Structure formats: C-alpha cells, structure tokens
Amino acid sequence: MRFVLRGREPRWLAAAAAGLAVVATLALTAGPIRLAGAAPVSAFERYVVSPLSTGNGIAEVLLAATPLLFTGLAVAIAFRVGYYNIGAEGQFLVGAMATTAVALALPDLPAAAALPLGLVGGALGGVAWAFLPAFLRRRAGIDEVVTTLLLNPVAVLLLQGMLNGPWRNPDTGFPDSATFGVGYRLPELFGSRVHAGLLVGLVLVAVTAVVMSATPLGVRLRAAGQSPAAAEFSGVPVGLLQWRSALVSGGLAGLGGASQVLGVQHQLTGSLAAGYGYTGVVVATLGGLSAVGVLAVALLLGDVQVGAQGASIALQLPSQMGGVLTSVLLLTVVAALSVRHYRLVRRTPRSPRPVEG
Amino acid sequence: MAAARSGDVSSLRAAPLVELRGITKRFGSLLANDAIDLSVDAGQVLALLGENGAGKSTLTRILYGLSRADAGEIRIAGKPVTMTSPADALAAGIGMVTQEFTLVGPMTVTENLMLAGSPLGRVDRKAARARVLAASERLGVPVDPDAVVERLSVGERQRVEILKALLGDCRLLVLDEPTAVLVPADVDLLFASIRRLTAEGMAVVFISHKLHEVVDLADRIGVLRRGRLVADLPAEGLDPVAIAALMVGAAGPADADLPDDVVDEALATAVGLDGAAPSTQAGPVDQGRPAALQVTGLSLAGDPRPRLDDVSLTVRAGEIVGVAGVSGNGQTELVAALCGTTPVTTGTVRVGDAEVTGLDVAARLRAGLGRLTEDRRGSVVLGMSVEQNLVLEDLDRFRTGPFLSRRRVRAHAEALIERFDIRAAPGDPIRSLSGGNMQKVLLARALERDPTVLVASQPTRGLDVGACQYVYAQLRALRDAGSGVLLVSEDLDELIGIADRIVVLSGGRLVGEVAAADATREALGVLMTGSREHAA
Known part of the structure; x- marks a missing residue:
C-alpha cells in the first residue's frame, strides 16, 4: 500500500475527510476521557449534544461562538492572501482597550452614538495593533508571523498595566475598569445573554463570503495567496492586497474585542485575555479559510466549550478536556486535509501478460 | 544526415540495456501511455518524439521512478526491476534531466x-x-x-x-527536451557530449521537438501519439518530413479532433524544415510608423556588471523585432523590466503613447502591453481553473455591479478556448494542462486584449511542431493587425524566420542589429558570442 498524488479531487472527498477526522478525534479522546473517570459516550454527548438540547444552552453556544467569529474571520482573511497574522489575540485585546478608552472618556453618550463610536474605536484599536507588523512586512519584508505573534504578550501586558494603573476600578480597587455607561451596552437578543455583536459577526461572515466567492477582489485575494509571483505577473498588486488585508484583519479582531466588552462584560477585565485570538487561528484553519467554514467551526467550538462546562459539572471531567477535544480535532482535520490530495493504492500489479523468455 | 549507426550485431542478440514492456499509465480518463514497448541498447541514442501531451514526459517519468505505471514492467539488462522513486532509478543506473531544473540557487x-x-x-x-x-x-x-x-x-x-x-553509476541518461533551452552553440556542445557518453557505452533517451536534431543525433526514433507508440524505427534514412507526418498523424483519419489547419501548417513547416525557418513575407517596415514599444537608455544595476546596460530599441507598429543572444545575457532581465516585475535603475519604457516606466503591471496591461514569458507555470495561478486564469488580468471587465459574473467569465473562457483551440474545459484546473495548452491559455489571455505591443520570451520553448506553428501564426497575425512584437528567443531559426529585424543582446548590451532578410545564423552567432568592439 502506498500514497499516490491525486490528479483531481472528487467532490465527496472533503466531506469524507472531515468525517474521518471526527471519527479519529472521538477515538483518540476516548482514552483520556476514560482515564479521567468518565464514560466516553456520555462525555461526547455532554460536549456536543447537551448544549444544544435547551434554549438556554443554545444561547450560551451562540454567545461563546461570537468572539470566535470575529477572530476566525480576521485570521481567515489574512491567511487567504498569504499574510500569516498570528496576532489576532493582541489585536482583539487592543480593540477592547480602545473601546474601553472611548467608553471611559465619554461615559454619558446615548446608545445611538456610543455603540457606533465604541465599535469603530475597537476596530481602529485592532488596526493600530496590526499596523506595525504589516508596515514592517511591506517596507522591510520582515516576517509577520514573528512580529504579530510577539506583539500578543505585549498587548496582554498593556492590558494588565492599564487595569492595574490608570483604569483600576475606582469603586472596588480591583484590577477591572469601571463599568461602562448604559449607552455602551449592545442590545441583548432573544431575552438571553446573546448580544447584537453576534449579528455584526454574522453580517461580516456574509459580506466576507460574498466578497471572497463572487467578486473580482475575492479572485485576486485568492490568487495572491496561492501563487504570489503569478498573481503579481497578472497585475494583481500582491503586496498592497496583503497590506490592506492585514489591516482589515486587525480591524476585525479589534471589532471582536469591542463586541466582547460592549456585549458581555460591560467593563474591561483581565479575563478577556482568554485566547480568543489564538482560537481564531484554529477556527480559520479548521474552516478552510472560508467565511462559511469559520461560522460552522466557531459554532462547533462554542458548542464544545459550553459542553465542557456542563461535563465538568455533571461528570467531574476537568474543563480542560474540552480544549483537548478541540485540539485533537484540529490535528486530525489538518492531517485528513493533507491526505485528501493523495489516494491509497495497493502495490502496482505486475505485468498482466505472461513474459516470454 | 544520420551519422554512424551502431550496427553491432552481437548486441542485438543480448538483452537490451533497458526494456519497457507494456507500460500503461492512466490519469483519470486520459490514457497517457498505452501498452508501450520500447527498448534501448548500450551506446544507443533513442529519440522520443511526439506532440505535447503525447505521453513522452509520462513515459520518461515512469522510467525514472517519478511516477509508476499502472501496468507493464521495466527490465534492465533482462532483469525486471521495480522503481518507486528516483533513488531506485539511480541505483539501477538511470539518470534523468527533467525540463524543470532541481538545483538549489544560492549554492x-x-x-x-x-x-x-x-x-x-x-x-x-x-x-x-x-x-x-x-x-x-x-x-x-x-x-x-x-x-x-x-x-x-x-x-x-x-x-x-x-x-x-x-x-x-549512470548507464542510461534520460534528457527531457534538453535543447529547448539551448542556443545553437550549446546544442552542438551537448550533442558532442552525448556522443562522448554513448561512445563509452552509455545509452541516451532523448526527447525533442526539433526534428533536424533528431535526425542528426538519434540511432532510433520512437514516435508517440496520444499515448500510443505509433512508430519505432531506425533513424537511418528517415527525413524530417516523414517524422513530422508520423508525429501529427496527418496520414491517418484518426485525428479528427486535430483541426485541419494545424495539421496543414505542421506539414507545411515540416516540408520546409531541415533547419530552415518559417518563411516571412514582410518587407522592411516603414520607419514612419508609430512606435509600439520604445525603450530608451534602459539599465539595470547588477553585481559585478550591470545586468542591462543602456539598452535602447524601438518596435514599430506592424513589426516583429527579434532579440537574439546567448542565454543569460540580459534577456530575462529585459523581459522582466518591460513587464514591470523588475524596477529599472535608469531609462524609460514607452508603450504606444504612454510612458510606463514607473507603472505597475496592471497599468502596463492597460497601456497595451501583452506578455508571454518563458516561465509558463510561473505565469498562471496553478491552483485555479483555466477560466479564472484567463480572466485574472482583467477581472473588472467581467463585473456586474460589484460582482464577478460567472456566466460572462464562462462565456468569455469558452470563446477563447474555441478561438485558440485550447484543449481543456473552462473549469479544469490549469495545472492539469500540458505545456502547449498552457501556452495557448497565456497566448489567449495576452492577445485577447489586442495589445499595442506583445513582449514574447521563448514563446515556443518546449512546444511541439503543431503548437510552434500555431504560435508563429498568432504572432504574424498580430503583426499584420498592426501591433508590435518583441520576440526574445534563443532559437535563431525562429528569429530569422519570423522577425523583421533582429537585435542582439550580449552582456546586457545591445551589440548589433540586422534585418532578418540579411541575417544568417553565422552572422548572428558572431554578434551573440561577440566581441563588443565589433558592434555598432
């Protein structure tokens, strides 16, 4: 048996590969779950099915998926053009901080002014954090993987510094910012904790999907990402597209940060540095860098995240087991996707005709 | 004509050095190799001929372990061997030089x-x-x-x-179109090398499209057509016309899908082949015609010498200007500078009335520049389809509102596929196309815009007779329609045959210019290898 490069890929293959990855994930995580003292089947049910069985559970899943939509889209857009932005984490946090700065500076604005201002502020914060690596890449050819990644801890430290310094809560003295004014609350949906940030995210998914698949820009972005030299030859300004996508990517991540503080926390806290940006890389990769893929994976990860909380209560499984599940899923999917280009064949049969001496 | 043939009778009795039996390879619905039986003896040169996509490369890839046959076997000195990788092939004494080089540049x-x-x-x-x-x-x-x-x-x-x-310990050397990239002097050197090697007892399998070379060098000729071995003959006594007929299969009615005009053209050239060139009927071009391309004082700094040094040339409307030169004398740089992929140090480039020196690729395209570079695979986005590549330079034309109209893209692609006889469907991945077909896609993309000037670099490199003729016909038609063509080529026959004037690049400088009508290979050769002081 051996692998042979496929000439062309059948349509069913991507789906089959994803299915195979899921099965492999279940098989691989059953062991650790068993070791942690729970029955794998009921654990999987807790992780995936239970959150979706109640209205409240679904709302929690949507809530958990919301920030991942933003960071996943941010990463997917950058990766598509061949700009490897690993800095969505930092851009997300700086976006949230920029929103906080607006909210603390102008606490009494009415919602009609406060929300747009807060969201735009967050997006600009993300853009600002994405600017330097993008600029260095464009002007000096410095690898953005390193620079965007290294700016993440800088953003975390900046967040902690602000919370322990100028933004320390004046009422409690805790390292949280003051609660935002009432104008800075994104409206809640369905009478649950789900907030309008989800709608913003969904609109962005739709816009991205349309731009990517149905406009000249989408084709250019794809060409730039797949073969930069050939795209450049065909008049596609690759460097310019990467530069712009890098900033748009930062803006989306920053908008995610804004949505999180305006929709969920209503104040800036240290708990915001929870790895949404890093998870965004997972979301984008698992989602095949497509907007619809990002939506699907964000919902799946949200589901598992909520399920993991349930499982830790009901089955005494450590809540990290949810992370184990999603991480294994990432590995199996990436493996399955790479195998997709190959087919397995038996050894080539010998010459069918008898060989005459 | 055919030189000394090895008529060593004793070796005919022994098992051949390498023998292919019933080699069959299928890619999806395409039968690339259909039960091919071939053998080559020690000291022998076997030439493999065939149009693009006939299955020559597939066969040699199988021989070198780069891909595996679905059926059939390879015997070396009579013993069956299994080759799953080039390492196996090398161990079995088979070495190969593919068309794409595999060298590490900075080393x-x-x-x-x-x-x-x-x-x-x-x-x-x-x-x-x-x-x-x-x-x-x-x-x-x-x-x-x-x-x-x-x-x-x-x-x-x-x-x-x-x-x-x-x-x-190489006993069989496989060369996939070795002469496609060489200037005549280098071809002679290569052939001398091959003769030295075969004199030592090495066997050589040699793919070429240049028929007169084949007659010069080969002992045996295998002709492939559509995956089948249609002829396996001693080279002795064959002439290029007969071989060309075998390649394009003009004699048989089985090739209905090969357009008649292509066959006719191929035969027409074949008749005039013998190193002779496609004919040109254009006289001297009226100097009063507007310039389609004007290059003034173009320089490109380099270390240790400038890669382009004060190059000035004009291509007038309705004129084909050839650029001759030994490879590596500034042709690649000139093309890159004209295409806008390399910024120039000094000098100006004008396309028609517009100066494009500082402009990016897209603006140059709009100004009326068409390009056809030697790096075909680097000119297309391999991960995309034929139709997407066809419209990539001009996406905005196919917009309905903000959206790309799939219907119009498809219609446009289908029209070009029809007009340029591209053997592919619009949705096919472009990476699945043969070299000739890919060149047709690029030609279609460049010509469809009615360029003021077309810069074509090695446009027929690696193409078969039919495809070459096709490219020549397109270039001539473009000239006759009033566009300028700058043809950079290392094939002097091609330049003499199709260009109106030929300029010669040497060491990054233009060292001479001759009218094609007066040009001879020898005269050009002197200029190309040339001492600068002799030059204009």
Whole structure:
C-alpha cells in the first residue's frame, strides 16, 4: 500500500475527510476521557449534544461562538492572501482597550452614538495593533508571523498595566475598569445573554463570503495567496492586497474585542485575555479559510466549550478536556486535509501478460 | 544526415540495456501511455518524439521512478526491476534531466552535486569538487565547480543537471527536451557530449521537438501519439518530413479532433524544415510608423556588471523585432523590466503613447502591453481553473455591479478556448494542462486584449511542431493587425524566420542589429558570442 498524488479531487472527498477526522478525534479522546473517570459516550454527548438540547444552552453556544467569529474571520482573511497574522489575540485585546478608552472618556453618550463610536474605536484599536507588523512586512519584508505573534504578550501586558494603573476600578480597587455607561451596552437578543455583536459577526461572515466567492477582489485575494509571483505577473498588486488585508484583519479582531466588552462584560477585565485570538487561528484553519467554514467551526467550538462546562459539572471531567477535544480535532482535520490530495493504492500489479523468455 | 549507426550485431542478440514492456499509465480518463514497448541498447541514442501531451514526459517519468505505471514492467539488462522513486532509478543506473531544473540557487555547483550524491556523513568538499571536474571532463564541457548556480545561465544550469545525473553509476541518461533551452552553440556542445557518453557505452533517451536534431543525433526514433507508440524505427534514412507526418498523424483519419489547419501548417513547416525557418513575407517596415514599444537608455544595476546596460530599441507598429543572444545575457532581465516585475535603475519604457516606466503591471496591461514569458507555470495561478486564469488580468471587465459574473467569465473562457483551440474545459484546473495548452491559455489571455505591443520570451520553448506553428501564426497575425512584437528567443531559426529585424543582446548590451532578410545564423552567432568592439 502506498500514497499516490491525486490528479483531481472528487467532490465527496472533503466531506469524507472531515468525517474521518471526527471519527479519529472521538477515538483518540476516548482514552483520556476514560482515564479521567468518565464514560466516553456520555462525555461526547455532554460536549456536543447537551448544549444544544435547551434554549438556554443554545444561547450560551451562540454567545461563546461570537468572539470566535470575529477572530476566525480576521485570521481567515489574512491567511487567504498569504499574510500569516498570528496576532489576532493582541489585536482583539487592543480593540477592547480602545473601546474601553472611548467608553471611559465619554461615559454619558446615548446608545445611538456610543455603540457606533465604541465599535469603530475597537476596530481602529485592532488596526493600530496590526499596523506595525504589516508596515514592517511591506517596507522591510520582515516576517509577520514573528512580529504579530510577539506583539500578543505585549498587548496582554498593556492590558494588565492599564487595569492595574490608570483604569483600576475606582469603586472596588480591583484590577477591572469601571463599568461602562448604559449607552455602551449592545442590545441583548432573544431575552438571553446573546448580544447584537453576534449579528455584526454574522453580517461580516456574509459580506466576507460574498466578497471572497463572487467578486473580482475575492479572485485576486485568492490568487495572491496561492501563487504570489503569478498573481503579481497578472497585475494583481500582491503586496498592497496583503497590506490592506492585514489591516482589515486587525480591524476585525479589534471589532471582536469591542463586541466582547460592549456585549458581555460591560467593563474591561483581565479575563478577556482568554485566547480568543489564538482560537481564531484554529477556527480559520479548521474552516478552510472560508467565511462559511469559520461560522460552522466557531459554532462547533462554542458548542464544545459550553459542553465542557456542563461535563465538568455533571461528570467531574476537568474543563480542560474540552480544549483537548478541540485540539485533537484540529490535528486530525489538518492531517485528513493533507491526505485528501493523495489516494491509497495497493502495490502496482505486475505485468498482466505472461513474459516470454 | 544520420551519422554512424551502431550496427553491432552481437548486441542485438543480448538483452537490451533497458526494456519497457507494456507500460500503461492512466490519469483519470486520459490514457497517457498505452501498452508501450520500447527498448534501448548500450551506446544507443533513442529519440522520443511526439506532440505535447503525447505521453513522452509520462513515459520518461515512469522510467525514472517519478511516477509508476499502472501496468507493464521495466527490465534492465533482462532483469525486471521495480522503481518507486528516483533513488531506485539511480541505483539501477538511470539518470534523468527533467525540463524543470532541481538545483538549489544560492549554492555552488559542487554543493548542489554533493546534495544529490552523497549520503549522510562527513562532507568531503575537496573530493566532491574533484568529482565535478572529472565529470565535466567526461562531458567534454568545462563547468566551474565553484560558481553559484543562480548566477548561471539556463544552459549552464542544464550542464550541472547533466553532471548530477552522471555522478552515480549512470548507464542510461534520460534528457527531457534538453535543447529547448539551448542556443545553437550549446546544442552542438551537448550533442558532442552525448556522443562522448554513448561512445563509452552509455545509452541516451532523448526527447525533442526539433526534428533536424533528431535526425542528426538519434540511432532510433520512437514516435508517440496520444499515448500510443505509433512508430519505432531506425533513424537511418528517415527525413524530417516523414517524422513530422508520423508525429501529427496527418496520414491517418484518426485525428479528427486535430483541426485541419494545424495539421496543414505542421506539414507545411515540416516540408520546409531541415533547419530552415518559417518563411516571412514582410518587407522592411516603414520607419514612419508609430512606435509600439520604445525603450530608451534602459539599465539595470547588477553585481559585478550591470545586468542591462543602456539598452535602447524601438518596435514599430506592424513589426516583429527579434532579440537574439546567448542565454543569460540580459534577456530575462529585459523581459522582466518591460513587464514591470523588475524596477529599472535608469531609462524609460514607452508603450504606444504612454510612458510606463514607473507603472505597475496592471497599468502596463492597460497601456497595451501583452506578455508571454518563458516561465509558463510561473505565469498562471496553478491552483485555479483555466477560466479564472484567463480572466485574472482583467477581472473588472467581467463585473456586474460589484460582482464577478460567472456566466460572462464562462462565456468569455469558452470563446477563447474555441478561438485558440485550447484543449481543456473552462473549469479544469490549469495545472492539469500540458505545456502547449498552457501556452495557448497565456497566448489567449495576452492577445485577447489586442495589445499595442506583445513582449514574447521563448514563446515556443518546449512546444511541439503543431503548437510552434500555431504560435508563429498568432504572432504574424498580430503583426499584420498592426501591433508590435518583441520576440526574445534563443532559437535563431525562429528569429530569422519570423522577425523583421533582429537585435542582439550580449552582456546586457545591445551589440548589433540586422534585418532578418540579411541575417544568417553565422552572422548572428558572431554578434551573440561577440566581441563588443565589433558592434555598432
């Protein structure tokens, strides 16, 4: 048996590969779950099915998926053009901080002014954090993987510094910012904790999907990402597209940060540095860098995240087991996707005709 | 004509050095090789001929272990062998030089050969260097073991590739279109090398599209058509016309899907072949015609010498200007500078009335520049479909509101596929196309915009007779329609045949200009290899 490069890929293959990855994930995580003292089947049910069985559970899943939509889209857009932005984490946090700065500076604005201002502020914060690596890449050819990644801890430290310094809560003295004014609350949906940030995210998914698949820009972005030299030859300004996508990517991540503080926390806290940006890389990769893929994976990860909380209560499984599940899923999917280009064949049969001496 | 044939009767009785039996390879619905039986004896040169997509490359890839046959077997000295990788092939004494070179650019010749040859362990640079010198001795062509590969010309790189193939215990050397990249002088050197090697008892399998070469060099000729071996003959007594007829299959009615005009053209050339050129009927171009392309004082700094040095030339409307030169004398740089992929140090470039010197690729395209470069696979986005590549330069034209109209893209692609006889469906991945078909896609993309001037670099490199004629016909039609063409080529027959004027690049400078009507290979050769002081 051996692998042979496929000439062309059948349509069913991507789906089959994803299915195979899921099965492999279940098989691989059953062991650790068993070791942690729970029955794998009921654990999987807790992780995936239970959150979706109640209205409240679904709302929690949507809530958990919301920030991942933003960071996943941010990463997917950058990766598509061949700009490897690993800095969505930092851009997300700086976006949230920029929103906080607006909210603390102008606490009494009415919602009609406060929300747009807060969201735009967050997006600009993300853009600002994405600017330097993008600029260095464009002007000096410095690898953005390193620079965007290294700016993440800088953003975390900046967040902690602000919370322990100028933004320390004046009422409690805790390292949280003051609660935002009432104008800075994104409206809640369905009478649950789900907030309008989800709608913003969904609109962005739709816009991205349309731009990517149905406009000249989408084709250019794809060409730039797949073969930069050939795209450049065909008049596609690759460097310019990467530069712009890098900033748009930062803006989306920053908008995610804004949505999180305006929709969920209503104040800036240290708990915001929870790895949404890093998870965004997972979301984008698992989602095949497509907007619809990002939506699907964000919902799946949200589901598992909520399920993991349930499982830790009901089955005494450590809540990290949810992370184990999603991480294994990432590995199996990436493996399955790479195998997709190959087919397995038996050894080539010998010459069918008898060989005459 | 055919030179000394090895008529060694005793070797006919023994098992051939390498024998292919019933080799069959299928790619999806395409039967690339259909039960091919071929053999080659020690000391023999076997030429494989066939149009693009006839299955020559597939067959040699199988022979070299790069891909595996679905059925059939390979025997070496009578013993069946299984080859799953080039390492197996090398171990079996088969070396190959593919069309795409596999050298590491920033490394020296010696280092590249060390990479290829040596197993892990201590690196003995001195010994490796000595082996390079010895191998180049065997080839009869000097190769500088310390030269950095990326500074070498294509011809020199090919020599390094051949050295690489020879390093092991090579008994059969496979050369996939070795002359496509060479200037005439280098071709002579290569043939001399091949004769030296076969005199030592090595066998050579040689793919070429240039029929007169084949007649010069080969002992036997195998002709492939659509995956089948349609002829396997001694080269003795064959003439290019007969071979061309076999290749395009003009004699048989089985090729209904090959358009008649292509066949006719191929035959027409074949008749005039014998090293002779496609004819040109254009007289001297009226100097009063507007310039389609005007290059003034173009320079490109380089180390140690400028890569382009004060190049000035004008291509008028309705004129084909050829650029001759030994490869590596500034042609690639000139094309890159004109296409806008390399910024120039000084000088100006005008397309029609517009100065495009500082403009990006898209603006140059809008100004009326068309391009056809030597790097076909680098000119298309391999991950995309034929139709997407066809419209990539001009996406905005196919917009309905903000959206790309799939329907119009499809219609446009279908029209071009029809008009340029591209053998592919619009949705096919472009990476699945053969070289000739890919060139047709690029030609379609460039010509469809009615360029003011077309810069074509090695447009027929690696193409078969039919496809070459096709390209010539398109270039002539473009000229006759009033566009200018700058044709950069290392094939002097091609230049003399199709260009109106020929300028010669040497060491990054223009060293001479001749009217094609007066040009001879010898005169051009003197200029190309030429001493600058003789030049204008």
